[in-house]
């Protein structure tokens with residue numbers, strides 16, 4: 061038998077499969093990966109256009125100082141409580157790489173949730189403990205504590221369910237866990253609440269956020285973490301020396317400082333989310349309440365796979381998860397009013 065070039069865990073894993081990404085300019089309505097339908101902040105774009113070549117000639121600052129300073133100013137947290145990541149996916153990756161290993165230092169999360177958590181654990185490798193959410197998206201706190209992970213991930217708001225985990229539940233979990241609790245707030249810009257205050261109360265809590273969703277900058281690859289400096293210190297040792305490029309650092313800082321623009325776009329998405337949800341309900345879809353920029357829906361005739369395919373043939377991309385328990389569900393990113401109407405127009409003849 062031919063020996064493999066790879067470690068056994070790498071041979072055994074499938075790898076994360078991202079949603080389809082057609083080239084920009086391709087005429088598709090892209091409602092499959094939760095990008096913001098509105099353009100990035102004009103101030104961020106101006107910063108990009110005016111970038112001095114000197115910033116590219118030199119190595120970037122190792123800790124993305126301008127970007128972190130912007131976060132420090134806007135969110136009123138000290139600079140040394142902030143870490144920048146190459147997308148918030150890098151923050152999640154760093155948590156696993158810094159803290160998890162094997163059976164005794166496992167990775168724990170309630171399901172269904174972001175599939176990348178599993179992939180990261182498989183790469184490490186660290187044992188994965190998946191604990192199903194209870195009825196009505198209640199957090200299985202006792203089982204999560206029992207699993208005793210080195211890292212426990214909670215996406216809040218969660219994907220694909222769209223629900224927020226209450227701060228009371230997160231507090232209980234944080235106080236009972238011996239390992240790190242990473243609260244993934246990728247969708248916080250579309251939610252009514254945040255768990256940010258918990259980082260002041262608990263030394264084991266880390267909040268991760270991204271510029272990919274609320275700030276319309278998924279292509280820039282930029283995210284950040286907020287936690288007490290002691291907790292971030294391990295992550296700083298593990299990260300790439302220059303994990304944030306100079307362009308991302310400066311453009312990201314400008315975007316963070318333009319909260320008004322981000323909030324305006326998020327408000328528009330929230331209004332469209334409510335309209336789209338009620339129109340889909342009228343068509344017979346089950347639609348769960350969402351605190352994100354997407355809707356998780358069950359079609360009236362339980363033919364999610366056929367709808368996904370039919371939409372795709374009309375150049376409308378939505379997300380269909382071919383996982384057990386999700387066969388009859390679609391995750392639809394909230395687009396502009398016009399895009400949402402085109403989605404509805406395409407759906408109606410197929411129902």
Ligand SMILES: *Cc1c(COP(=O)(O)O)cnc(C)c1O
Nearest residue numbers: 147148149174215246270272283
């Ligand atoms: C989109 C997303 C992220 C990360 O996105 P980045 O582009 O890597 O910042 C993290 N967690 C969840 C749940 C997401 O949906």
